[in-house]
Amino acid sequence: MLGFAERGTRRFAYGFWRHREHDLDAAMETLAIARENGIDHLDTADIYGGAFGASERLLGAIRARAPQLLKGAFIATKAGIEIGSPYNSSAAYLKSACDGSLSRLKLERIDLFYIHRPDLLTHPAELANALDGLVAAGKIASVGVSNFTTHQIAALSRFLKAPIRAHQLEFSAAHVDPLFDGTLDQAMERDIAVAAWSPLAGGRLGAASTSEFARVREALKRIAEAHGASPVAVALAFLQQHPAPVTPILGTTNASRLRECLTASAVTLSRREWYAIVEACRGFEMP
Numbered sequence: 001m002l003g004f005a006e007r008g009t010r011r012f013a014y015g016f017w018r019h020r021e022h023d024l025d026a027a028m029e030t031l032a033i034a035r036e037n038g039i040d041h042l043d044t045a046d047i048y049g050g051a052f053g054a055s056e057r058l059l060g061a062i063r064a065r066a067p068q069l070l071k072g073a074f075i076a077t078k079a080g081i082e083i084g085s086p087y088n089s090s091a092a093y094l095k096s097a098c099d100g101s102l103s104r105l106k107l108e109r110i111d112l113f114y115i116h117r118p119d120l121l122t123h124p125a126e127l128a129n130a131l132d133g134l135v136a137a138g139k140i141a142s143v144g145v146s147n148f149t150t151h152q153i154a155a156l157s158r159f160l161k162a163p164i165r166a167h168q169l170e171f172s173a174a175h176v177d178p179l180f181d182g183t184l185d186q187a188m189e190r191d192i193a194v195a196a197w198s199p200l201a202g203g204r205l206g207a208a209s210t211s212e213f214a215r216v217r218e219a220l221k222r223i224a225e226a227h228g229a230s231p232v233a234v235a236l237a238f239l240q241q242h243p244a245p246v247t248p249i250l251g252t253t254n255a256s257r258l259r260e261c262l263t264a265s266a267v268t269l270s271r272r273e274w275y276a277i278v279e280a281c282r283g284f285e286m287p
């Protein structure tokens with residue numbers, strides 16, 4: 001899948017959740033570093049950026065100010081979280097959400113359109129119809145889901161004509177559930193590309209002082225020392241070495257921390273190191 005790691009390769013995506021609309025310069029600085037380092041996959045959502053539509057407007061503003069920064073970029077956005085509802089994947093809602101995203105992003109077509117979270121009140125047949133309609137109308141090039149269970153993906157696939165191209169899920173050295181809940185296995189079975197959100201557990205695997213995830217942080221530090229690398233790089237290499245393969249979405253808004261994340265590409269963990277991270281997260285040894 002365009003924008004994602006292929007088997008045997010490593011890639012990153014860059015996420016816009018934390019960038020604020022007023023801080024165009026900071027967003028352009030980190031985006032430039034990401035693009036210079038080969039990242040072409042940019043991840044946003046209609047609800048990102050602190051206010052509805054803010055992050056997509058920010059990307060639209062970057063397109064107007066510095067179009068070269070977005071040249072050839074693969075843009076993924078999401079809809080389906082409705083402030084106050086909290087979820088809405090009805091056909092009418094998604095159609096208008098997609099139109100809103102296109103207009104804010106200043107795009108004619110969205111490369112990847114995710115359903116952000118499953119709406120338990122929309123039948124998968126209605127959701128499938130809505131998504132197939134957006135593909136047929138040329139408004140979206142491909143369909144993704146985020147935070148779905150394996151059963152929800154199976155139910156949607158039963159009705160959807162377009163393939164589900166990507167699943168975006170929470171996966172990090174501090175959150176290894178996808179290794180065991182079937183989502184990564186299903187992605188490999190169905191050839192669904194995987195993007196990992198909060199790959200540093202929202203920064204808690206990188207921040208200097210926190211008491212959270214002490215065991216995982218200790219394991220990352222020990223392995224990092226053996227590699228002469230940073231714990232952040234080890235945490236990201238851990239995700240990239242999963243065979244699915246997995247594309248971590250980097251979320252830092254800071255230029256030097258982004259550069260630190262990119263050093264993950266130079267780290268290759270041994271099997272023992274990789275499993276040691278899983279064990280540290282779960283608190284017990286592999287059987």
Ligand SMILES: NC(=O)c1ccc[n+]([C@@H]2O[C@H](COP(=O)([O-])OP(=O)(O)OC[C@H]3O[C@@H](n4cnc5c(N)ncnc54)[C@H](OP(=O)(O)O)[C@@H]3O)[C@@H](O)[C@H]2O)c1
Nearest residue numbers: 015016017197198199200201202203206207251252253254
């Ligand atoms: N589909 C979903 O439901 C969902 C949910 C959440 C996120 N996402 C996507 O995933 C992307 C990444 O999520 P995330 O921002 O939580 O990712 P993350 O990489 O786990 O966390 C980034 C946060 O950690 C902080 N941080 C602290 N130390 C760091 C270090 N050494 N290196 C890097 N960052 C450090 C960053 O602060 P500074 O900015 O100050 O560096 C930033 O606030 C989002 O932008 C969004 O695109 C999707």
